[in-house]
Amino acid sequence: MKLATWNVNSLTVRIGQVEDWIKKSQPDLLLLQETKQENIKFPHEAISALGYHAIHNGQKTYNGVAIISRYELFDIQNNIPDFEDEQKRLIAATINTDYGKIRIVCVYVPNGQSVDSEKYHYKLDWLKHFTLWLKNEMVSFPDIIIAGDFNIAPQDIDCHDPEAWKNNILVSPKEREAFQKIIDLGLSDNFRVINPSEIQYSWWDYRMAGFRRNLGMRIDHILTNKNITDKTTNSVIDKEPRKSERPSDHTPVVIEF
Known part of the structure; x- marks a missing residue:
């Protein structure tokens, strides 16, 4: 089975790129963020024409998450329960496979703007409520995959210049601590397990020729429970879409298991 996550930074602008990537890569599941x-x-018609089901939790101009799947999607959940939030940042569903049920969670974690802003506090609060909800989900669904744009580079190896970014958003101690609390629920950062010393990024700023100069961050993640982690055969970052004309500033992260 192949699963990918991709912040497309406007599905309206990049639907053609998404269709092309699906045709080329043939994922079983594709999780999208920032559909906007x-x-x-x-x-839905374009996705159905490719042979996939899809669910979407979106809003105009900002945020938005989707799950595109070869499997039918059940038990759909939009947003974090008991957390009042107008921003569309989470969608979850269950798939039935030959190996049993798997819970799929697609997230777009807030960016945070800057560590001295209200948006940073919102990010930490969002992560707190998300972690509490996820803990309960993992009781109900032993096999689970959480994937998306976390807007956190977990370690210095995931940042092109750790010293320059020190104490800034994406790498601040509180954000990394929040990410670790999610891992501590019994999950693994799949890419880092399979590629313990690889220096690769999933996001590059549009400014300062960020992609050409490889000034990137690994902030898009696929987290898996032990059963799925142990069965993973490949975990890669596909940089080809980032080379496209008018690309997203992110590129797909892919696992096979």
Whole structure:
């Protein structure tokens, strides 16, 4: 089975790139973030034409998450329960496979803007409530995959210049601590398990020729429980879409298991 996560930074702009990537890569599941479109605008017909099911939790201009799947999607959950938030940042569903049920969770964690901003406190609060909800999900669904744009580089190896970024958003101690609390629920950062010393990134700023100069961060992650981690045969970052004309500033992260 192949699963990928990709922050597309506007599905309206990049639907053609998504269609091309699906045709080329043939994922069983593709999780999208920052679709930036209302549910009524989601391209269900285009996705269905490729042979996939899709669910979407979106809003105009900002945020938005989707799960595209070869499998039918059940037990759909939009947003974090008991956490009042107008921003569309989470969608979850269950798939039935030959190996049993797997819970799929797609997240777009807040960026945080800067460590002295209200948006940073919102990010930490969002992560706190997400972790509490996820703990309960893992009781109900032993096999679970959480994937998306976490807006956190967990270690210095995941940042092109740790000293320059020190104490800034994406790498601040509180964000990394929040990420570790998610891992401590019984999950693994799949890419880092399979590639313990690889220096690769999933996001590059549009400014300062960030991609050409490889000034990147690994902030898009696929977290898996032990059963799925042990069965993982490949975990890669596909940089090809980032080379496209008018690309997203992120690129797909892919696992096979």
